[in-house]
Amino acid sequence: MIKKNRSKIQWINTLIILGCFLFIIFTTNNIFAEAHEISEVYIESTGNNKYEAKIKAHEQGMLRSLFLLANKLELPTTEIKKIPYADLKEVFKIKKIENELSTIERYRANVTYAYDKAKLFKLLLKYGGADLEYKFNEFIILPVFKQQNILNIWESDKRWNDLWSEARDILNDHKIVYPKKNLFYAEKINEKNLFNLEHEDFINIFNNILFKNVMIITAEFFTNRANSQSIMQVKKYIFNLNQSQAQIITEEFEVNTWADIAHNVNRVIDQVISEYGELKKYNELTDxxxxxxxxxxxxxxxxxxxxxxxxxxxxxxxxxxxxxxxxxxxxxxxxxxxxxxxxxxxxxxxxxxxxxxxxxxxxxxxxxxxxxxxxxxxxxxxx
Structure with a gap:
């Protein structure tokens, strides 16, 4: 009897542990999943048959939704090229249909579309033209000071972070945004999840900033045991709209004196600006x-x-x-x-x-x- 009870307790404990494990996986994978929607979009069209009429109506509805969202983001829409229906379907999904009326050759309804914001950005950049693309910053950048397993992301008490903070204005002049810490950012981006985030997650977190790419740039100090030379290792993790995996670039700098630290960090900042930035247009064409x-x-x-x-x-x-x-x-x-x-x-x-x-x-x-x-x-x- 005791053995049966013990086995039952062990079985219950196993189920609890398994349930917790699955919950952690599920919540980790969906922690930043946000439901982006555009509602009450009126659609109407005709076609050679009722199915074609419905397809054409949704094509027009998705395109109209794209223009409405672009206007909401204060993006110019005059240069947007014709977008294929297949590309629109990649961004917009039908969530709810109301007041639907379908006849032999006509279709109309009020529709709510769910949309993928990362794919929306990609579509706008692909078909929006030069003026629209210019509105997007080149990078969101997150400088991180690494000490073994400790990641200092938002605090400025480390010289690495402090120098990047001082360079924030000139980075911004070159369309590289280094966001200032706030409670929301600190909650959403921390040392436990930093390297599990994907490009789409950053778009959802920094949802009030238009940007193409993300760069996490880390600095860590090592000592070469062979010659006792101190090394500052810098790694760039680059996420963009067109790649599922981050591109990693590693570079090392010698550190002989304390002054070398600031000098090397400034070199890295200048390098990032030169290679990844785009100077903002301060001069306007003569009207x-x-x-x-x-x-x-x-x-x-x-x-x-x-x-x-x-x-x-x-x-x-x-x-x-x-x-x-x-x-x-x-x-x-x-x-x-x-x-x-x-x-x-x-x-x-x-x-x-x-x-x-x-x-x-x-x-x-x-x-x-x-x-x-x-x-x-x-x-x-x-x-």
């Missing part, structure tokens, strides 16, 4: 306005050009300012401290880049272009 037979040419907008530069003492900074002030073609400039020895100058000018380069050269300055990144150089320092 031509037609009014009757009169054509007015709008005044050209001054176009800011952002350049980075390094200075190591106040006198160097003052010398840069003095040289920039001498250039008449620069209407105004602002210098901001980004991080460590790195500064950012925002130059407002109406001249083209060739003329600006010539003016800078005549005053002992120049610049290098790395992708979309401009680095200002004092020629007298050997640039």
């Amino acid at each position: 031509i306005i037609n009014e009757g037979d009169i054509i007015y040419k709008a005044q050209a907008v001054k176009k800011p050009i952002i350049m980075n530069f390094d200075v190591f003492n106040p006198s160097e900074l003052e010398l840069i300012k003095l040289k920039l002030k001498k250039i008449k073609q620069i209407d105004e400039f602002n210098i901001e401290h980004d991080y460590s020895t790195r500064y950012k100058v925002i130059i407002h000018t109406n001249v083209d880049e060739y003329e600006l380069a010539e003016c800078l050269y005549l005053n002992g300055l120049s610049y290098r272009i790395h992708g979309n990144l401009y680095n200002l150089i004092d020629i007298q320092k050997g640039g």
Whole structure:
């Protein structure tokens, strides 16, 4: 009797453990699954038969839903190309039909569609045109400081995270968004689930930000036992709309002094901006306005050009300012401290880049272009 009771208890315990295990798996896989819907979409169409009429009505309804969602996201829709029905069906699924009326050659109804937001973004980027694509940031970036199994994601008490926080504005200028910590983000993205998240999860978490790709970038320190050399290992985990698996890129930097840490982090930040960023369009094309037979040419907008530069003492900074002030073609400039020895100058000018380069050269300055990144150089320092 005792054996039977013991076996029964063991069986119940096994079922409880199994149930908990299945619950954990289920909730982990669906923790960020959100039901995106667009409701009460009126659809109506005719066809050669009632089935074709229904298909065409839903095709128009899905397309209308896409335009409504694009408008809600404040995206331009004038350049959206014709989207095949098969592609629309990948994004939109019929959830509810009301007030349905179907005759031999006509169909109408009010429909609620469920839609996949990641697939919606992909469809908009594929068919939306250049102006729509420009509205999307290139990357969401999450810098993470790794200490063995401990991942520091949101806190800024580590130098790695702190330097990335200081670079947040210039990252944003290049369409790379480093989100600021809030309770929601900290709850949804933590060290337990970070590397289990997929691109779609990030879209659901950062649902008020338009972006194409996600980059988790980690830093971890090691010591080479053979030569006692300290190494900072940086890994980039890149998620995009077109790949199911993250692309991983690893790079190592030598660390000989404490100053090397900040220097290496700044190198990584510059590299990310140069290779993955896209400078925002500050200059607008000159507008031509037609009014009757009169054509007015709008005044050209001054176009800011952002350049980075390094200075190591106040006198160097003052010398840069003095040289920039001498250039008449620069209407105004602002210098901001980004991080460590790195500064950012925002130059407002109406001249083209060739003329600006010539003016800078005549005053002992120049610049290098790395992708979309401009680095200002004092020629007298050997640039």
